[in-house]
Amino acid sequence: xxxxxxxLIEYDGSRYEGWQRxxxxxxxxxxxxxxxxxxxMTGENVELIGAGRTDAGVHAYEQVANFHTDCxxxxxxxxxxxxxYLPRDIAVTRVDDVPERFHxxxxxxxxxxxxxxxxxxxxxxxxxxxxxxxxxxxxxxxxKKAAKYLTGEHDFKAFCSNxxxxxxxxxxxxxxxxxxxxxxxxxxxxxxxFLYNMVRIIVGTLIEVGKGERQPxxxxxxxxxxxxTQAGVTAxxxxxxxxxxxx
Amino acid sequence: xxxxxxxLIEYDGSRYEGWQRxxxxxxxxxxxxxxxxxxxMTGENVELIGAGRTDAGVHAYEQVANFHTDCxxxxxxxxxxxxxYLPRDIAVTRVDDVPERFHxxxxxxxxxxxxxxxxxxxxxxxxxxxxxxxxxxxxxxxxKKAAKYLTGEHDFKAFCSNxxxxxxxxxxxxxxxxxxxxxxxxxxxxxxxFLYNMVRIIVGTLIEVGKGERQPxxxxxxxxxxxxTQAGVTAxxxxxxxxxxxx
Numbered sequence: 001x002x003x004x005x006x007x008l009i010e011y012d013g014s015r016y017e018g019w020q021r022x023x024x025x026x027x028x029x030x031x032x033x034x035x036x037x038x039x040x041m042t043g044e045n046v047e048l049i050g051a052g053r054t055d056a057g058v059h060a061y062e063q064v065a066n067f068h069t070d071c072x073x074x075x076x077x078x079x080x081x082x083x084x085y086l087p088r089d090i091a092v093t094r095v096d097d098v099p100e101r102f103h104x105x106x107x108x109x110x111x112x113x114x115x116x117x118x119x120x121x122x123x124x125x126x127x128x129x130x131x132x133x134x135x136x137x138x139x140x141x142x143x144k145k146a147a148k149y150l151t152g153e154h155d156f157k158a159f160c161s162n163x164x165x166x167x168x169x170x171x172x173x174x175x176x177x178x179x180x181x182x183x184x185x186x187x188x189x190x191x192x193x194f195l196y197n198m199v200r201i202i203v204g205t206l207i208e209v210g211k212g213e214r215q216p217x218x219x220x221x222x223x224x225x226x227x228x229t230q231a232g233v234t235a236x237x238x239x240x241x242x243x244x245x246x247x
Numbered sequence: 248x249x250x251x252x253x254x255l256i257e258y259d260g261s262r263y264e265g266w267q268r269x270x271x272x273x274x275x276x277x278x279x280x281x282x283x284x285x286x287x288m289t290g291e292n293v294e295l296i297g298a299g300r301t302d303a304g305v306h307a308y309e310q311v312a313n314f315h316t317d318c319x320x321x322x323x324x325x326x327x328x329x330x331x332y333l334p335r336d337i338a339v340t341r342v343d344d345v346p347e348r349f350h351x352x353x354x355x356x357x358x359x360x361x362x363x364x365x366x367x368x369x370x371x372x373x374x375x376x377x378x379x380x381x382x383x384x385x386x387x388x389x390x391k392k393a394a395k396y397l398t399g400e401h402d403f404k405a406f407c408s409n410x411x412x413x414x415x416x417x418x419x420x421x422x423x424x425x426x427x428x429x430x431x432x433x434x435x436x437x438x439x440x441f442l443y444n445m446v447r448i449i450v451g452t453l454i455e456v457g458k459g460e461r462q463p464x465x466x467x468x469x470x471x472x473x474x475x476t477q478a479g480v481t482a483x484x485x486x487x488x489x490x491x492x493x494x
Contacts, residue, residue, distance in 0.1 A: 012372045059373070083369055091369045122330055122338045125259045126306070130373060 001068035004102055005078065007048075008094035009034070009063040014129055014238065015089060018056040019063070030054070030090060034065070037085045041078070042071040051104040051245040052111055055197070057237030059130065061114070062093070064245040066104045110174065110192055110246035115203045116239045117185040124183055131184065132239035138210030140180055146209040147176035147187075149219035150202060157226035159202055160195035161234060169195055169226075176202075188243070197234050205232030248315035251349055252325065254295075255341035256281070256310040261376055261485065262336060265303040266310070277301070277337060281312070284332045288325070289318040298351040298492040299358055302444070304484030306377065308361070309340070311492040313351045357421065357439055357493035360446045363486045364432040364454070371430055378431065379486035385457030387427055393456040394423035394434075396466035397449060404473035406449055407442035408481060416442055416473075423449070435490070444481050452479030 009030070017027030021035065031048055038046040051064040073081070079095040086092065118124055118131040119138060150173055157169040173191040180186070187206060189199050205222070208214045214232070222230045256277070264274030268282065278295055285293040298311040320328070322342040329339040365371055365378040366385060397420055404416040420438040427433070434453060436446050452469070455461045461479070469477045 010369075010372050012375075079368070088375055089372050091372050093369050121326070122257075122340050125257050125336050125338050126377060128335055 001070055003069050003071065004066055004098050004100050005069060005075070006064065006066045006096050006098040006102065006104065007034075007082075007092050009060060009065060010091045010093050011060050011063065012089040012129070013054060013057050013059045016056065018058065019050050019052070019054045027056075030060075030063075031065075033087065033090060034082070037082055038067060038069075040085070041073070041081050042069050044069055044071070049104050051108045052194075052242045054240075054242050055200075055237050058240045058242065059238075060242040062244050063242050064104045064108070064247075066098060066102055104245070107247050108193075108245050110190060111194065112188060112190045112243040112246075113194070113199045114241045114243045115187040115189070115199065115235065116241070117187070117203075117207070118183065119180065119185050120183045122183075127184070129238060130241075132236045134185075134207060134210075136211045138180075138185060138207065139212060140178060140185070140210065142212070142216050143187075143206045143210045144178050145216035146206055146214075146219050147178060149216065150223070151176055154223050155226060156195055156198055156223070158222050158228055158231045159198045159205070160228065161197035161201065162195065163228070165195065171195065171198070176206075178206075200235045200237070200240060201228075201231050201233075203235040203239075207235065208232040248317055250316050250318065251313055251345050251347050252316060252322070253311065253313045253343050253345040253349065253351065254281075254329075254339050256307060256312060257338045257340050258307050258310065259336040259376070260301060260304050260306045263303065265305065266297050266299065266301045274303075277307075277310075278312075280334065280337055281329075284329055285314060285316075287332070288320070288328050289316050291316055291318070296351050298355045299441075299489045301487075301489050302447075302484050305487045305489065306485075307489040309491050310489055311351045311355070313345060313349055351492070354494050355440075355492050357437060358441065359435060359437045359490040359493075360441070361488045361490045362434040362436070362446065362450045362482065363488070364434070364450075365430065366427065366432050367430045369430075374431070376485060377488075379483045381432075381454060381457075383458045385427075385432060385454065386459060387425060387432070387457065389459070389463050390434075390453045390457045391425050392463035393453055393461075393466050394425060396463065397470070398423055401470050402473060403442055403445055403470070405469050405475055405478045406445045406452070407475065408444035408448065409442065410475070412442065418442065418445070423453075425453075447482045447484070447487060448475075448478050448480075450482040450486075454482065455479040 075095040118133040123133040153172040177188040326342040365380040370380040400419040424435040
């Protein structure tokens with residue numbers, strides 16, 4: 001395969017069983033849909049490598065993926081072809097030739113995830129599919145304080161849904177930024193990598209802090225416990241977006 | 248009826264046959280849905296007066312409506328009740344007692360409509376339901392120039408779909424504001440009142456100017472013609488939002 005092509009992909013994950021291709025007869029995935037169209041386009045059996053394996057229902061503003069091919073189409077032709085044949089909830093926003101050794105997952109140095117929470121007494125009707133609605137008033141100051149304890153390098157085993165995780169669960173969170181206006185609260189989590197469900201469990205735990213059900217200082221104990229049952233609930237997928245991948 | 252109550256309403260018009268209640272056996276409307284819930288709440292036959300009778304598929308960030316009632320519930324209770332029983336694509340964002348003579352339609356002094364057009368080679372997947380996608384590159388300078396000719400007091404008969412309109416078709420447009428970033432172009436039309444389909448025909452005509460199919464100066468001739476066939480196409484409903492009503 002003489003070319004390595006990188007795609008930037010935007011998708012509404014509502015209808016999909018997540019990024020990763022499943023076995024035959026299983027649900028529809030973003031990777032599966034893209035590989036299907038890439039296969040038709042190239043006549044090859046394309047394997048698309050995604051930077052982040054987003055869960056069922058999770059969206060992406062900018063997923064990064066790459067594939068190797070002998071296809072000779074120009075980048076703009078590939079972009080046009082893909083957008084023509086992809087369903088309307090998946091869009092390829094950019095196509096580039098990249099060096100042969102570029103690997104969208106292994107080379108990723110950082111990822112930003114955005115979690116959107118509808119707040120206030122009336123959730124916005126236009127963002128229903130893209131936010132999680134929290135009726136309770138949230139104490140943002142407490143949430144920011146709790147977020148500080150999670151920032152930095154820690155063993156995030158307590159924030160991982162995968163019980164059989166036997167690789168290292170140490171990750172570094174560079175920053176957690178919390179911003180709110182009258183109707184929406186956004187939590188941006190920026191780190192070098194994330195465990196299974198890690199962002200959603202962090203968000204679920206921060207929401208419990210915001211409701212006053214936990215104290216910011218509890219984060220220390222939860223991290224130390226390395227016990228999933230000590231952290232908060234996993235926040236619903238629909239509010240989560242893969243925002244950016246850094247290299 | 249001793250109280251006059253004003254509602255501010257946000258709705259996603261995608262599923263509805265517009266604002267105005269239709270006869271029995273006809274489609275579902277926003278007014279119809281609201282009156283149904285208000286009827287249950289008050290035990291009265293409520294007539295809800297809306298400021299703008301939006302068409303099928305048109306959305307609202309802030310529609311204004313009022314109704315007379317003897318119901319003794321507090322405003323916050325009414326708001327809570329309505330949002331509890333309304334479908335999730337209609338939200339009542341505010342409820343207030345207003346003077347007996349307040350009439351949401353007759354007293355309206357100005358209305359702002361926003362039209363959202365997805366531009367660029369890839370439309371945003373998250374705004375599909377709320378934008379009209381225009382593939383062609385649009386000349387915004389020409390569109391702004393054309394908009395200037397439409398601003399002010401004019402007979403807008405050429406921009407009205409109702410052929411049997413026998414009342415005055417003179418209206419004043421206070422301002423047309425056009426703004427674009429890389430992926431979306433927004434046209435805000437602000438005026439003292441609008442004829443049937445007027446905003447959508449203005450937008451359709453401005454898009455044709457943007458594509459270079461018409462010249463900005465053509466607006467003069469179109470206005471003078473008072474002939475609907477001289478103006479551009481009616482832009483699709485899904486991109487249109489009633490943004491604000493002024494009193």
